Amino acid sequence: MQDKMMDAFNAQTRQMFEPMRKINSLMLNNMEKMTQYQLEAMKRYSQMGTERIRSATAVQDAESLRDFGAQQAEMMNEISQQMQEDARAMSEMSLQFKTEMEKLFSDAGQQMAEQATSAAKSEQPGAASSNSSRK
Template sequence: MSDNLLGNFTDQAKNVYEPLVKANQLLFKKLEKVAEFQMEAFKSYADMTGSQFKEILEVRDLESLKNYTTHQTEMASNLAKKVVEDMKTLSEMGMEFKGEMEQVLDEAKSAAQNSKSES
């Protein structure tokens, strides 16, 4: 009898903690992925800014100023596109996380229901 009780307790503990472990692993995996993405995005934005500083230092006359302002328009357009792409990527990461977390929760719910029906 005590073996059965201990076995039931172990199974119930497993059913409770296994989904929590999966959820935590998923959370940390996604946080790591988002952090890596943000670091790459930051590097990209820093590179753009650095190149702008270098270009402004090259302005020496009206012609180079004209070239600089023309390039600024292109750069602003590229920056806007990059920001939109980055936001889209982050949104997709969020949706992917949501779907995977829902799957973990559904599995936990099924396990809990199976555990109840076996009792």
């Protein structure tokens, strides 16, 4: 009997912590995904900067300076577009995370409601039999 009680307690504990485990897992996965994306973006931007420094060291006369200035304008356009793409991608990841979190909370709420309903149903017959035994 004590084993059955411990098993029931363990099952209830697992059931209680399952939503938290899922949330923690989702948060960790999202953090890994966002961090990986940010590291890749940082690598792209640092490579762009390194290329610009190399181009600047190649300036030797007025003509190469003019070419460098034109390349700078192109590079700024490219960086601006890349930053917009990065912001869009981060926003999409955030929206996906929000949607998944809402689904987890909805599922957890539904599960709790079902457990409460089944607990209430299981208590009702027990209450009736205990009242009838008192009479």
